Amino acid sequence: MSRWLLALHSSSETLGLAVCDAENPAGGTRILSRSMGRQLTNGLISAVEELLPRAEWASIGRLAVSTGPGGFTGTRLTVVMARTLAQQLGCPLHGESSFALMAPRLSVALPASQALEPFSIVQTLPRRGRVAGRYRLLSGSIPVEELERPRLLSEDEDPSPALSMELDVASDVQHLLQRCCHWEQEAAPGPWELVLPIYPTSPVGPV
Known part of the structure; x- marks a missing residue:
């Protein structure tokens, strides 16, 4: 049975996802990079399912997510999803700035x-x-x-x-998955509570 490592990146209009088998990371990495824009709100879960079917989510062993900076809604959505999965599955979660x-x-x-x-x-x-x-x-x-x-x-x-700053979400989410593989090899702790989005400016303007 596979144990999956999953990376998520949505700090821009483009969603990036990457997944590999923790036991055989060199055996093949699956990557999805797709322009989503406002469709991300309703399309995030289905995009993850496209890369990793929901029946396999219980076998996710470690997660990594881009914490921004970037679009307020996009960054928040993947960070919240990653935190929720990590909490429910009891698996490590790591955050890395875009x-x-x-x-x-x-x-x-x-x-x-x-x-x-x-x-x-x-x-x-x-x-x-x-x-x-x-x-x-x-x-x-x-x-x-x-x-x-x-x-x-x-x-x-x-x-x-x-x-x-120059965007290349496909490359960057692949790099994030490589970092996730390194954390897996090191058996690094990854408390989900510490992973929060980076908002250098307020989404509602000056406060």
Whole structure:
């Protein structure tokens, strides 16, 4: 009987899902990447069922979810689903920011002399300022360290070096599943209560 590892990512208009057998992760990874937009509210569960039939959900052994930053509703939906599954199944859950997931991919744009130095990933929000997180590449099975989780920058902050946020949900959810495999190999604890969405700005404006 398979024991599944499941990764979920919906910090943008695109839903990303990835699953593999914990006992044989190299035996095949199934990935779904689909533009959902507002259809995510009603389509999330059916999309997960498409990748992993509901009859197999009881065999989920570990979950990982992108915690944002990103769209308020999309991020909340997958985080809530992942927390609910982890609580009901009694399995570990891990959260990783969407910026941390893309950091190894974006870091190839850094000059070789800065490859191991801290860098920022920055996203400009229409009418709301800029959000940034700080990262450093590592060697070995953990590719990146999040030095500072994404937050809203003040007007006078200008982090350097800085890379612009670029979406590639299919790649990033696959990376999230790889991280989930690493946590599985390490038998890392994953208390679901600690996994919360990142909201650098209020969804209702200034408060």
